[in-house]
Amino acid sequence: MKKGKQVGEEDVEPPSYQEVTAGYNEMEAQFTWDDKTIRRTFIRKVYAILMVQLFVTVAIVSLFSFCAPVRYFIQTHPGLYMASYLVFFATYIALSCCGDLRRQFPWNIILLVLFTLSMASMMGFMSSFYNTKSVVLCMGITSLVCLSVTMFSFQTKIDVTSYHGVLFSLCIVMLLCSITLSIVIPFGYVPWLHALYAVGGAILFTLFLAFDTQLLLGNKRYSISPEEYVFATLSLYLDIIYMFSFLLQIFGGGRR
Numbered sequence: 001m002k003k004g005k006q007v008g009e010e011d012v013e014p015p016s017y018q019e020v021t022a023g024y025n026e027m028e029a030q031f032t033w034d035d036k037t038i039r040r041t042f043i044r045k046v047y048a049i050l051m052v053q054l055f056v057t058v059a060i061v062s063l064f065s066f067c068a069p070v071r072y073f074i075q076t077h078p079g080l081y082m083a084s085y086l087v088f089f090a091t092y093i094a095l096s097c098c099g100d101l102r103r104q105f106p107w108n109i110i111l112l113v114l115f116t117l118s119m120a121s122m123m124g125f126m127s128s129f130y131n132t133k134s135v136v137l138c139m140g141i142t143s144l145v146c147l148s149v150t151m152f153s154f155q156t157k158i159d160v161t162s163y164h165g166v167l168f169s170l171c172i173v174m175l176l177c178s179i180t181l182s183i184v185i186p187f188g189y190v191p192w193l194h195a196l197y198a199v200g201g202a203i204l205f206t207l208f209l210a211f212d213t214q215l216l217l218g219n220k221r222y223s224i225s226p227e228e229y230v231f232a233t234l235s236l237y238l239d240i241i242y243m244f245s246f247l248l249q250i251f252g253g254g255r256r
């Protein structure tokens with residue numbers, strides 16, 4: 001027999017699936033919005049630091065290239081180049097290998113400043129051996145290439161981050177080419193071989209610029225954490241500087 005209901009007892013139906021999950025879509029949308037806000041802040045911070053780095057680099061390169069007394073001084077004191085290289089190497093190892101150090105303020109900023117000044121000094125020393133027209137031309141080409149690659153990386157649906165294996169293979173090829181050059185040059189300078197090496201280097205770091213830019217955006221297969229703004233800035237800066245150095249080897253004419 002069916003048991004009767006007690007006095008005051010009412011039928012209570014369980015909530016439906018739609019009622020239970022009603023707030024999930026709002027929560028997911030909020031999380032997505034927060035992620036986009038963090039990513040946009042991260043991108044603005046990286047590009048702001050990068051612009052300061054490039055401004056300092058252009059200023060030092062211009063000083064070393066256009067000011068005759070400064071140019072003569074650094075060309076007659078090559079030890080300054082070696083000192084800059086040692087500072088560059090030490091700060092690069094610290095920033096790239098020590099994750100806790102590059103996230104710790106103010107040490108990350110101090111190391112980044114030393115890294116930028118040392119790298120800019122090295123590029124200024126190298127640029128001083130080229131004529132000023134070549135330096136200005138290569139600066140302009142580098143700016144146009146960087147702008148084009150950045151716009152491409154922001155707009156394209158191609159996931160460059162998925163081609164990290166191709167970039168690694170190209171790096172191996174460049175390494176073998178550099179070893180070949182180091183063996184060949186003592187027996188005689190081969191202009192076409194050096195030009196081919198410089199063209200390959202410029203193309204490689206153009207691809208790396210697209211790769212690192214899409215890592216920065218965070219909307220592809222691989223992305224970089226918003227906490228790693230120093231490392232992201234370091235990667236983009238090196239891509240641009242190496243691209244400029246290879247273009248200078250291609251288009252640069254020796255100072256007369």
